[in-house]
Amino acid sequence: MKKIIGLVLFLTLSSHISAKENFGGIYLDSSIPKVQIQTLKEDFIYLYNTPETEVDSEFKTVFELTDVNGAELYNWVFNRVRYIVGQDYKRTGRNLLKKKGHVFPSTPLPDGVFEKGFHTYGAVIIMSNLGAELYLTGKNENILKGLRLNREEVYVPSPRTGIVQVGEGLFLERLLVNKEQNSEANKIKRLGTIFHEARHSDGNAEHVGFIHNVCPTGHALSGFYACESSRNGSYSLEAHALKMLLTNCHTCSIEDQTKLSASITDSLSRVVVRSHLKTEEKLLEEIEAFQRVVEFYENLFKTNPDMKKDYESELIKFQGQLSESEAQLVELRTPKIPKFLDPMPEGHFYEVLVEDSSELMEASLSR
Amino acid sequence: MKKKRIFLYVFSAFGLAFSIIMMGQEEILIEKIKTQSSALKIISSRREQTPFQISKEDNLNTELVSLPRVSDLKNLNEHEIHHTPEIILKGASVVGRIHNNAEQLPSKRHEAMLFFKNCLEDENIAIAIRAVCLNKVYTLIPKWRIPILIEEDKISLELKELAKELF
Ligand SMILES: [Zn+2]
Numbered sequence: 180m181k182k183i184i185g186l187v188l189f190l191t192l193s194s195h196i197s198a199k200e201n202f203g204g205i206y207l208d209s210s211i212p213k214v215q216i217q218t219l220k221e222d223f224i225y226l227y228n229t230p231e232t233e234v235d236s237e238f239k240t241v242f243e244l245t246d247v248n249g250a251e252l253y254n255w256v257f258n259r260v261r262y263i264v265g266q267d268y269k270r271t272g273r274n275l276l277k278k279k280g281h282v283f284p285s286t287p288l289p290d291g292v293f294e295k296g297f298h299t300y301g302a303v304i305i306m307s308n309l310g311a312e313l314y315l316t317g318k319n320e321n322i323l324k325g326l327r328l329n330r331e332e333v334y335v336p337s338p339r340t341g342i343v344q345v346g347e348g349l350f351l352e353r354l355l356v357n358k359e360q361n362s363e364a365n366k367i368k369r370l371g372t373i374f375h376e377a378r379h380s381d382g383n384a385e386h387v388g389f390i391h392n393v394c395p396t397g398h399a400l401s402g403f404y405a406c407e408s409s410r411n412g413s414y415s416l417e418a419h420a421l422k423m424l425l426t427n428c429h430t431c432s433i434e435d436q437t438k439l440s441a442s443i444t445d446s447l448s449r450v451v452v453r454s455h456l457k458t459e460e461k462l463l464e465e466i467e468a469f470q471r472v473v474e475f476y477e478n479l480f481k482t483n484p485d486m487k488k489d490y491e492s493e494l495i496k497f498q499g500q501l502s503e504s505e506a507q508l509v510e511l512r513t514p515k516i517p518k519f520l521d522p523m524p525e526g527h528f529y530e531v532l533v534e535d536s537s538e539l540m541e542a543s544l545s546r
Numbered sequence: 547m548k549k550k551r552i553f554l555y556v557f558s559a560f561g562l563a564f565s566i567i568m569m570g571q572e573e574i575l576i577e578k579i580k581t582q583s584s585a586l587k588i589i590s591s592r593r594e595q596t597p598f599q600i601s602k603e604d605n606l607n608t609e610l611v612s613l614p615r616v617s618d619l620k621n622l623n624e625h626e627i628h629h630t631p632e633i634i635l636k637g638a639s640v641v642g643r644i645h646n647n648a649e650q651l652p653s654k655r656h657e658a659m660l661f662f663k664n665c666l667e668d669e670n671i672a673i674a675i676r677a678v679c680l681n682k683v684y685t686l687i688p689k690w691r692i693p694i695l696i697e698e699d700k701i702s703l704e705l706k707e708l709a710k711e712l713f
Contacts, residue, residue, distance in 0.1 A: 234698075253707045305628070305629045306629075352627075353632050353635075353636075354632055354635065358636070372629055375629070382690040391628075397695075399619045399672060399673060400619060400620075400627055401620075403624060403627050404624070405624075405627045418711070422711075422712075428560065432642075432646065433642055433645050433646040433649060434639060434642030434643055434646055435642070435646075436633050436642070437637040437638050437639070437641050437642030437645060437678060437682075438639055438642060440638065440678050440712050441634050441635065441637065441638030441674050441678050442630045442634070442635070442638075442640075442713060443711065444677040444678055444709075444711065445630045445634050445672075445674035445706045446630070446677075446707060446713065447708055447711055448673050448674050448677070448704075464577075484647060496612060520609070526712070543597070
């Protein structure tokens with residue numbers, strides 16, 4: 180029964196989309212410049228034509244795929260990216276839809292996501308996942324949010340609704356691999372970004388949208404929300420996708436390969452477990468230094484209780500730093516690989532079968 | 547039969563002499579790399595104080611100092627770091643061009659290998675680029691048949707793991 184409802188919903192939506200500008204079932208908004216639309220179409224065709232590829236087991240685990248080929252990879256993206264809007268799309272005013280009375284899952288929200296703002300989706304200049312942002316802010320305010328896309332009202336009852344925004348950064352030469360907009364290397368670079376953003380359509384409860392974590396102390400991007408502590412987040416997926424696509428690249432020059440490789444290492448350098456960034460020797464030094472300061476304040480308060488009032492906050496601060504270093508040492512001594520987060524999205528969504536997304540793509544190709 | 551044995555002796559003697567010469571050349575080569583390497587290091591440390599006094603005769607040093615530093619990453623904003631920053635792509639372009647040139651011109655390979663060594667050992671360079679340089683060294687030592695000494699204490703476990711991800 181569920182399957183039938185899903186199929187009806189799917190067919191209704193597909194016919195809806197096909198009335199507008201769409202490609203392979205993906206809605207491409209009129210706010211995207213024509214030249215970018217053409218490029219995106221060619222990128223999706225390139226992905227769809229990926230040959231059957233031998234990958235390692237980690238790839239299959241993080242993508243939850245048993246076979247890796249164009250149809251499966253396109254289907255993976257299609258289930259997470261259904262609507263694409265351009266940089267000039269205004270998601271305010273009459274375009275922003277709100278509906279009361281929707282019942283959201285009673286799962287907890289991610290920690291600190293609203294205090295920090297949407298840094299994780301902030302890169303409008305390249306690409307951002309609007310669906311995840313609308314779902315999360317909607318859930319927080321208990322209002323179902325959505326967007327008006329041309330005349331269609333698209334509500335977001337799950338991050339899997341899959342609305343993404345592309346910015347000019349996705350097509351800028353200086354952020355690509357080489358000068359030829361539609362070269363294989365540039366297609367691979369853009370597809371890596373698409374896989375990254377597609378992952379932000381997944382996850383549930385505390386990790387809805389696979390929100391990035393703050394990069395830890397000692398990391399080059401320390402303080403930025405540009406890291407992840409899981410092994411199946413956006414940065415990992417982007418790196419795996421780039422690596423797989425690079426193995427199939429027939430026209431990538433050494434320079435292209437090197438730039439794509441740097442993109443892979445850049446992404447993977449953001450998959451962190453705090454302790455991996457420091458040596459045991461360094462942590463022991465830190466602990467010793469903090470211990471000395473803590474002992475000093477403790478003795479000071481014993482002999483001069485009056486000073487406690489002014490300096491107690493300092494003691495608390497150093498005790499905090501001491502515990503952090505001790506925790507990192509414990510972590511370092513018990514090596515662990517980054518955890519695997521449950522990618523199952525929450526809310527209402529339907530999973531499209533590979534046969535259906537392939538049919539949509541074939542229909543677009545034969546047009 | 548006797549003639550054949552004499553021929554074999556003469557041939558082996560030539561072979562031995564040839565391999566001694568070749569070994570000597572290899573040692574000379576390693577020495578050359580070591581000398582160039584320490585020269586580059588002196589220049590590299592001088593660079594931090596007087597960045598514009600680099601001699602043009604120091605091969606690929608200009609390229610080396612152009613690579614993105616960890617401090618450059620810290621100056622970027624939230625938007626610039628969500629996806630691979632432009633400075634990383636630019637740095638990779640430099641590394642890729644040097645590799646490509648050396649691939650075309652074998653005479654440039656020692657210089658390129660030395661560049662990769664200096665890149666991977668410099669802790670101030672962004673780790674994404676250092677990992678690419680380390681991967682080049684891992685793959686090009688046997689391909690180009692050029693030995694190079696890597697200072698193990700300058701390579702963290704994280705760097706090695708990143709470089710290995712590119713295999
Ligand atoms: Zn992201």
